[in-house]
Amino acid sequence: MSTDGPGLTYVVQPGGQLSGSLRVPGDKSISHRAVMFGSLAEGVSEVTGFLTGEDCLCTMKAFQAMGVRIEQLGPTHLRVHGVGLHGLKAPSGPLDLGNSGTSMRLMSGLMAAQAFETTLIGDVSLSKRPMRRIVDPLRQMGATIATTEKGTSPLKFSAAGGLKAISYESPVASAQVKSGILLAGLYADGKTEVREPEASRDHTERMLRGFGVEVEATPGYAAVRGGQRLKATNIEVPADISSATFPMVAAAIVPGSDLLLTAVGINPTRTGIIEILRRMGTQIDLTNERLFGGEPVADIRVRGGQLKGIAIGGDLVASAIDEFPAVFVAAACASGTTVVTEAEELRVKESDRIAAMCDGLTALGVSAIAQPDGAIITGGGIGGGTVDSKGDHRIAMSFAIAGLRATGAITILDCANVNTSFPGFVSLMGKAGLRVSEQQPS
Numbered sequence: 273m274s275t276d277g278p279g280l281t282y283v284v285q286p287g288g289q290l291s292g293s294l295r296v297p298g299d300k301s302i303s304h305r306a307v308m309f310g311s312l313a314e315g316v317s318e319v320t321g322f323l324t325g326e327d328c329l330c331t332m333k334a335f336q337a338m339g340v341r342i343e344q345l346g347p348t349h350l351r352v353h354g355v356g357l358h359g360l361k362a363p364s365g366p367l368d369l370g371n372s373g374t375s376m377r378l379m380s381g382l383m384a385a386q387a388f389e390t391t392l393i394g395d396v397s398l399s400k401r402p403m404r405r406i407v408d409p410l411r412q413m414g415a416t417i418a419t420t421e422k423g424t425s426p427l428k429f430s431a432a433g434g435l436k437a438i439s440y441e442s443p444v445a446s447a448q449v450k451s452g453i454l455l456a457g458l459y460a461d462g463k464t465e466v467r468e469p470e471a472s473r474d475h476t477e478r479m480l481r482g483f484g485v486e487v488e489a490t491p492g493y494a495a496v497r498g499g500q501r502l503k504a505t506n507i508e509v510p511a512d513i514s515s516a517t518f519p520m521v522a523a524a525i526v527p528g529s530d531l532l533l534t535a536v537g538i539n540p541t542r543t544g545i546i547e548i549l550r551r552m553g554t555q556i557d558l559t560n561e562r563l564f565g566g567e568p569v570a571d572i573r574v575r576g577g578q579l580k581g582i583a584i585g586g587d588l589v590a591s592a593i594d595e596f597p598a599v600f601v602a603a604a605c606a607s608g609t610t611v612v613t614e615a616e617e618l619r620v621k622e623s624d625r626i627a628a629m630c631d632g633l634t635a636l637g638v639s640a641i642a643q644p645d646g647a648i649i650t651g652g653g654i655g656g657g658t659v660d661s662k663g664d665h666r667i668a669m670s671f672a673i674a675g676l677r678a679t680g681a682i683t684i685l686d687c688a689n690v691n692t693s694f695p696g697f698v699s700l701m702g703k704a705g706l707r708v709s710e711q712q713p714s
């Protein structure tokens with residue numbers, strides 16, 4: 273689903289320093305949910321600060337294909353004409369969700385409850401990602417869903433004949449799984465509960481409340497009663513802390529850098545990166561703390577300095593799950609060793625992120641030893657060379673910021689999917705001081 277094709281290459285010239293003030297694009301998790309919940313609501317919702325990355329555009333197109341009118345009033349401003357919980361219409365063909373795991377797992381909960389058949393498909397990466405984690409609980413609720421033998425997509429949903437509420441102990445801390453089950457729970461008889469081994473991001477719980485739904489939630493637990501209706505509301509999307517992570521780490525690894533990231537979402541289930549960088553020795557100050565609807569937001573000032581290696585595991589993993597590729601780069605620039613454990617989920621993201629990062633860092637001369645659930649990275653010099661992003665947006669952006677501390681140019685292959693989450697990455701980071709350019713495929 274990428275606009276540029278798989279051949280897009282980044283070339284990063286070594287050195288540089290970051291300064292100034294940046295606003296990164298809107299939060300991906302919140303943008304997906306704003307379109308989904310706005311579509312299911314009664315009335316018209318406006319969304320500002322929407323992320324127009326490929327992933328969220330896939331969600332938008334999928335709801336349009338099910339009869340929802342969504343107007344684009346400005347570059348990041350949508351007007352969603354909700355059709356109500358029971359107003360979606362059968363799409364004319366499979367819904368293509370591109371690279372987006374969030375679209376597929378959350379929409380699975382919704383498709384499981386519809387009175388029509390649907391098929392969800394995705395790109396090569398999404399077609400390899402595990403879907404039993406969401407399909408199994410939905411089957412327990414009474415849904416009929418076919419997968420491949422490996423438990424991957426295409427996912428074929430039969431027309432539903434009514435769902436029953438479940439009380440589910442999830443084996444993984446996954447907001448996608450939790451949210452998919454809660455969305456199905458809106459259509460079920462009774463109270464649907466999800467318990468998780470660690471607290472995952474809680475945007476679904478917060479935003480459903482904004483749409484007038486009663487949700488019970490404590491860290492690691494969430495529940496909804498079926499039959500509640502969503503009432504339209506306006507959503508202001510904060511800048512994505514997972515996208516802000518790239519300029520934050522970029523500033524942190526270069527002594528003398530001083531960068532301000534504005535209007536960044538600081539939901540406590542997402543701020544692991546701030547904690548990790550502080551523990552590594554970075555000076556980070558939050559100012560102008562405020563709320564965008566139910567979501568806390570702040571301006572984040574990062575000043576670069578010498579980092580030290582640390583141990584990262586436990587509950588820090590879930591609250592920084594998308595940030596590890598960038599954390600691996602910070603570790604490569606730190607003095608001493610960084611040990612990441614309990615992060616086996618990294619192996620089933622848009623790529624196997626443990627392998628992709630350790631392979632790439634090794635190619636650049638860094639000691640990065642992959643472990644089943646993490647890695648051991650010893651700081652030292654980063655050399656120049658060529659690395660493969662494996663088509664994973666966050667791997668591509670991580671190696672781009674590594675260029676700031678490299679001794680030679682870094683060429684990064686297969687970068688088109690940066691558009692899934694951070695459109696405009698090259699120009700925005702270029703303005704702040706990163707020497708990165710794009711080479712279009714010939």
Ligand code: S3P
Pocket residue numbers: 300301302374445446447448449451472473593594
């Ligand atoms: C997301 C949840 C996380 C995260 C992903 C977005 C969400 O995935 O990695 O980028 O919006 O719910 P998991 O639920 O698989 O942990």
